[in-house]
Amino acid sequence: MDEFVEFSGKNVDEAIARACEHFQTDRDQLEIEIITGGSSGIFGLVGVKKARIKAKKRNNLRELELLIKDIIANLIRPMSPNPEILIDLQSEPILVTIKDKENSGLIIGRDGQTIAALQYVANRIIAKKWPGTSRIQLDTGDYRQKQNERLRKTAIYLAQQAKRAGRIMSTQPLSSYHRRLIHLALQNDYEVQTKSKGEGSMKKVLIIPKKRRRNKPFRNNRETHY
Amino acid sequence: MLKDLIEYIAKSLVDNPDAVSVSEIEGEQTSVIELKVAKEDLGKVIGKQGRTARAMRTILGAASTKAQKRAVLEILE
Numbered sequence: 162m163d164e165f166v167e168f169s170g171k172n173v174d175e176a177i178a179r180a181c182e183h184f185q186t187d188r189d190q191l192e193i194e195i196i197t198g199g200s201s202g203i204f205g206l207v208g209v210k211k212a213r214i215k216a217k218k219r220n221n222l223r224e225l226e227l228l229i230k231d232i233i234a235n236l237i238r239p240m241s242p243n244p245e246i247l248i249d250l251q252s253e254p255i256l257v258t259i260k261d262k263e264n265s266g267l268i269i270g271r272d273g274q275t276i277a278a279l280q281y282v283a284n285r286i287i288a289k290k291w292p293g294t295s296r297i298q299l300d301t302g303d304y305r306q307k308q309n310e311r312l313r314k315t316a317i318y319l320a321q322q323a324k325r326a327g328r329i330m331s332t333q334p335l336s337s338y339h340r341r342l343i344h345l346a347l348q349n350d351y352e353v354q355t356k357s358k359g360e361g362s363m364k365k366v367l368i369i370p371k372k373r374r375r376n377k378p379f380r381n382n383r384e385t386h387y
Numbered sequence: 388m389l390k391d392l393i394e395y396i397a398k399s400l401v402d403n404p405d406a407v408s409v410s411e412i413e414g415e416q417t418s419v420i421e422l423k424v425a426k427e428d429l430g431k432v433i434g435k436q437g438r439t440a441r442a443m444r445t446i447l448g449a450a451s452t453k454a455q456k457r458a459v460l461e462i463l464e
Contacts, residue, residue, distance in 0.1 A: 235395050239388050239450035267449055278445035285439065286399040361436065 165194070165215040172199050173212045180216035191216045222250055225291060232286050233257060233299075236279055240267050254296040257283075265302035276304065277336070312339055316346035319368045320353045327374030332366045334359065340366050389458050392450055393420050396443055401428035417457040420447070424462075432462060 166183065170176035173195060181188055199212025230246050237244060237259065245260035259268060269276045280299040287294055298305075315332065323330040332343060343366045344355050354369045390411040398404040406425035411418055424432055433440045444460050451458040 232399070236392070236446065239392055240453050264453075267453060270445065270449055274445050275449040278442035281438070281442045282396055282400075282446065285434075286396075289400060 165217045167196070167213060167215050169211045169213045170199070171201070171212065173214060176212045176214045177216070180214065184216070184218050186218060190219050190221075192219050225294065226250060228291060229255070229257060229283075229287065229297060232283050232290075233259065233279075236283060237268060240264055254298045255294075257297045257299050259299065259301040261301065265304070268301045269304050273304070273308065276301065308339075309342060312342045313346045316343045316368075320347055320350055323368045323370040324352050324372075327370055327372060329370070330368045331358075332368075334363045334365050336362075337364075340364060343368075389418070389447060389450055389454060390420055393422055393443065393447065393460060396446075397422055397424060397432055400431045400439070401425065402431070403428055411458075417459060419459055419461055421461045421463055429462075429464065 166180070168176045168179045168183065170179055176199075177188060177191075177193060180191055180193070184191060194215040196213040196215060197210060200208060200210045202208035202210070226248050229248055233246050234244070241259065241261045241264040243261070244264075247258040247260065249256040249258075259265070261268070267275070268279070270278075276299050280297065283299065284296045287297065312335075319330040319332065322328075332340075335343065340357055344357075347353055347355050347368065352371050354371065356367045356369060357364050358367050359365050390409050394407065394409040397407045397409065401407060401424050403425040406423075406428065408423045410421050412421065422432065431439070432443070434442075440460070440462060447458055447460050
């Protein structure tokens with residue numbers, strides 16, 4: 162995005178006025194950082210210091226919201242002609258929720274494939290049209306919440322299995338976001354360790370028990386898929 | 388409508404939107420959507436390891452389910 166530019170003046174107000182002039186905009190459209198406040202010295206003679214500030218144009222959030230809405234509406238129009246799209250710009254990544262009860266199943270797709278594809282393409286378009294923005298995360302219905310809950314349960318189940326059998330367990334291949342959820346679900350379980358393994362889209366999470374069973378009849382390190 | 392969807396995505400991703408052309412060849416059950424972009428933009432619509440192309444096909448699949456017909460995307464070189 163735009164870089165900060167430095168301005169100076171007799172006092173802060175004058176420096177800000179110069180910044181406004183430079184960016185051709187009002188004060189409330191600028192993001193301002195004061196470097197030194199400046200001082201007029203004694204009788205304007207001794208110790209006069211100029212005020213220095215840094216300023217840059219504020220990203221117009223309203224515009225970004227409209228852009229995201231427009232992109233999502235265009236992408237899902239054939240599946241969901243009249244959706245309600247809610248955007249939470251304060252969160253990171255930006256949360257975009259599509260409200261359309263009738264079509265949310267279609268938007269999610271089998272194993273969440275469609276929603277993942279929509280999110281990926283939307284993020285590519287946003288990166289192109291609005292460089293430097295944080296990414297978006299798409300949601301519809303209570304998809305994310307349900308999915309998080311399901312992954313947490315899977316993580317706990319696999320950890321139990323790993324401890325009981327003293328063997329390494331493995332999840333199915335998961336996206337980075339989903340792998341993170343597995344790591345987080347088990348970070349306070351001191352009897353197991355989690356580790357990602359694999360390449361590209363085939364990365365999965367290994368759940369490794371601290372107490373490994375020795376002299377196993379089967380091969381060491383054999384992974385069991387869940 | 389399916390053609391418009393692909394055209395929108397492609398035009399939004401490339402550097403030369405004017406060079407994007409999409410045509411739909413309708414068959415009885417399946418229609419083929421052909422996408423043509425400028426040579427230097429080919430990578431943008433295909434993506435790393437075909438990820439963008441795959442995502443477009445997935446979205447097209449969901450959209451065509453709603454329209455009750457099958458559509459396949461061909462990216463022409």
